[in-house]
Amino acid sequence: MSDENELSPAELELETALRSLRPTTAHIDVAAAARALVNRKAPTRLRHWQMVAAAAMVAAVGTWFAWGRRGELPDLAGRQLPAVAAELAVANKWSTPPLTFAVYRQALTRSPADLEALLDRQASESARNQFSSGGMPTVWNVNYRSSLGEM
Amino acid sequence: MSHSDVEQLTRIVTERAAALVLYARQWLDGASADDAVQEALVALLAQREPPRNPTAWMYRAVRNAAIDAARATERRRRREQSVARERGSWFVLEPDARLDAELAEQALRRLSPQHREIVVLRIWGDLAFAEIAEVTQLSISTVHDRYKAALGELRRVLEKPCPTKTN
Numbered sequence: 001m002s003d004e005n006e007l008s009p010a011e012l013e014l015e016t017a018l019r020s021l022r023p024t025t026a027h028i029d030v031a032a033a034a035r036a037l038v039n040r041k042a043p044t045r046l047r048h049w050q051m052v053a054a055a056a057m058v059a060a061v062g063t064w065f066a067w068g069r070r071g072e073l074p075d076l077a078g079r080q081l082p083a084v085a086a087e088l089a090v091a092n093k094w095s096t097p098p099l100t101f102a103v104y105r106q107a108l109t110r111s112p113a114d115l116e117a118l119l120d121r122q123a124s125e126s127a128r129n130q131f132s133s134g135g136m137p138t139v140w141n142v143n144y145r146s147s148l149g150e151m
Numbered sequence: 152m153s154h155s156d157v158e159q160l161t162r163i164v165t166e167r168a169a170a171l172v173l174y175a176r177q178w179l180d181g182a183s184a185d186d187a188v189q190e191a192l193v194a195l196l197a198q199r200e201p202p203r204n205p206t207a208w209m210y211r212a213v214r215n216a217a218i219d220a221a222r223a224t225e226r227r228r229r230r231e232q233s234v235a236r237e238r239g240s241w242f243v244l245e246p247d248a249r250l251d252a253e254l255a256e257q258a259l260r261r262l263s264p265q266h267r268e269i270v271v272l273r274i275w276g277d278l279a280f281a282e283i284a285e286v287t288q289l290s291i292s293t294v295h296d297r298y299k300a301a302l303g304e305l306r307r308v309l310e311k312p313c314p315t316k317t318n
Binding site: 006007010011014016017018019021022023025028032033034037040 | 161164165168169170171172173182185188189192193196197240241242243245248249250252255270273274275295299302305306309
């Protein structure tokens with residue numbers, strides 16, 4: 001090695017003397033190092049599993065939203081959640097038009113003055129509901145019920 | 152990393168374990184120095200591919216681990232005081248050695264940490280100047296200059312007549 005060539009004989013002699021000293025014994029446990037290595041690698045494998053699971057979940061949520069934007073989500077919900085579909089069927093059975101028509105049909109059987117008074121009340125109540133709660137009048141609105149009760 | 156790579160690296164480290172621990176002792180006391188080497192060994196075996204120069208890599212890893220541990224565990228002053236109290240623990244006391252182990256250790260402790268580190272790497276780590284430069288992140292010429300300066304200081308201390316030493 002060219003390193004030694006640049007040292008003086010006295011320096012080389014000192015090097016040799018220093019090299020005659022032996023460092024004290026080290027206490028290195030190779031088996032413990034191997035165990036630590038295994039412990040260090042295990043969480044890495046766990047992280048890989050977590051990443052795969054997270055990616056699968058993101059893909060599933062993305063698919064869900066994509067279908068929902070194309071308007072396919074209700075069908076999917078109906079297929080996958082029979083209980084919800086049954087509730088939707090019951091709600092459709094009691095949808096707004098038939099009940100509203102029943103109210104108006106009953107009003108029509110009465111006098112023109114009663115019909116006009118009913119229409120005026122509904123118009124004023126509708127306007128008030130729109131400005132107060134922001135909600136549209138429904139068949140379950142108490143005003144409609146009172147109208148039905150009056151007839 | 153293959154099984155044979157692991158075996159070879161483990162052999163390289165175990166053969167140099169004492170010198171590596173001595174190097175770690177430049178920053179840490181006994182048990183902590185062992186821990187630093189152990190930690191570096193685990194890091195070495197965890198590599199996907201064996202390093203180009205495993206010996207230099209180990210010294211570099213031990214250096215980083217020892218400096219980190221020294222910073223984390225206790226304040227510098229307390230560590231230096233405890234290390235100073237530790238006598239004759241760097242080298243095996245052997246009657247046929249050409250130097251007195253305790254005197255050599257005292258002389259080494261007198262060196263600046265920068266000089267002492269290079270002497271330990273050169274003498275007991277058996278590294279070339281280029282490898283020491285790689286480990287310490289210094290230029291080869293700086294390493295060489297510091298080494299020569301350190302040898303000069305050691306000669307001045309060790310060549311003084313010692314009143315307590317009898318041959």
